[in-house]
Amino acid sequence: MTELYSERGASGWPLVWGPLFAVLGLLSELIIGDRPHTLMWIVTGLGLLWLTAVWVYARRRFLAVRVTSTHLTQGREHLKIADIASLPDEEAKPGTRVLGGGLSVPRKYAEVPVRLKDGTRVLAWASDAEAFRDALRTAVKDCTP
Known part of the structure; x- marks a missing residue:
């Protein structure tokens, strides 16, 4: 991992x-x-x-954020990388569920929309959105067969 x-x-x-x-x-x-x-x-x-x-x-x-080759951790929530379908570029709609258990993205953190394989969209977040998005894309690319 x-x-x-x-x-x-x-x-x-x-x-x-x-x-x-x-x-x-x-x-x-x-x-x-x-x-x-x-x-x-x-x-x-x-x-x-x-x-x-x-x-x-x-x-x-x-507020801990961690991306490994198998899991995405946002606060208290863990999401398998295999469950992530893509990282769309469009903004998320209001009311989109935020990973980590909060009602909104924490202050001073950038939101990163994520589409799951079951079709739902969620909001991930990180202080360095570009590095976070690159790490997620790498993990998703490596996880797909």
Whole structure:
């Protein structure tokens, strides 16, 4: 199973922000000459770390995109490449089902219409639509006998 395209949904860098802000707050109190509120800054850093960890986890779970030689994964939904008939160039009609379980294509993601072998049309999505479409076309071409 060859991976042709992958998006993780979020990187781990945001996890650094909360503790970094807390350290900067503590340092600013030390520079100003106030008595530092060390416990408050530790609790603040841990709280921001926890909130950011939940955010990163959710983005990685619901916004991950992966195309392999056998499957297309969009968020929580997996679709066999063998079930894809083509990638039409025309725009999808309003109300077309979106892969991944959402009501619409996620913000800042481009939609890619997909026609399945049973005749239905669905919307796939990716941040780099051209690379995603090329990977899907390659997978579909390699999968057809």
